[in-house]
Amino acid sequence: MHLLRDTFGEYRDEHFPTKKKLFASIVANRWGDVFDVNQMKLDINSSERRIEVLIERNHSPFETPVYWHFDAIKKGLQKTNKLMVIKSDIKERDANRYFKFTQCRVYLQVEMEKFLKTLTDDFIQFDIRLGIYRSGKNEGKYHNHGGGFRIKSRNLCRLYKDVITIQNNRL
Numbered sequence: 529m530h531l532l533r534d535t536f537g538e539y540r541d542e543h544f545p546t547k548k549k550l551f552a553s554i555v556a557n558r559w560g561d562v563f564d565v566n567q568m569k570l571d572i573n574s575s576e577r578r579i580e581v582l583i584e585r586n587h588s589p590f591e592t593p594v595y596w597h598f599d600a601i602k603k604g605l606q607k608t609n610k611l612m613v614i615k616s617d618i619k620e621r622d623a624n625r626y627f628k629f630t631q632c633r634v635y636l637q638v639e640m641e642k643f644l645k646t647l648t649d650d651f652i653q654f655d656i657r658l659g660i661y662r663s664g665k666n667e668g669k670y671h672n673h674g675g676g677f678r679i680k681s682r683n684l685c686r687l688y689k690d691v692i693t694i695q696n697n698r699l
Contacts (some may be wrong), residue, residue: 532594533658536583538563540559541660544668552657553628553678554581566590570654579647588679588692607636611635611671613681630696637689646686652679 537548552562559567567584579601581594615631646652657673685691 530658530670531592532581532656535590535592536562536566536568536585539660541611543662544660547660547668547670550585550656553653554656554657555653556647557650570647574649598640598662601671604642605638605687608630609636609638611684613684628696632692632694632696633684634692635688635690636692638687642687642689646679646683647677648669649686651686653676653681654678660690 533548533550534571535548537550537633539545539547540549541547541698542674547654550562552568554560554570556572559569562568565585567587571580571582571583573580576595578595579596579598581592583590611634613633613635613659614631616627616629619626624684642650652673654675654677656675658675661667661669661671679687
């Protein structure tokens, strides 16, 4: 990731004008502009069994060694092989917050093939968030703000073999 920041980042922080930042969201089926000079997108390279970041600068391809092997993606997906998402209504009364759980959705058996299909269909994006600490003991140092593959909760069902929904219909 540091290669991306150092090569494609820009000096955009008035407090740290000599430090580059790079924030971008990239998907698989269309080029996304990054600072009006670079375009990036994800590519599923099935023959090499990896997901690659493709980059163009001023419409010329740029070689980059940024990629994730399918095995690494599959290992990461296994951390969410069983996932539960709870929805609730929130009410505030007398400075207290009260939660009423309205729905529970259980996702079982995440599948690599579904991940790749969902990525291809642009329901998953990769966020690059390489910035600078603004305060504290690390002020002025580079910071990876948690780049990663992201999916909206309404699309989680696209990744799993089984989805179980439990509604709370009680008042």
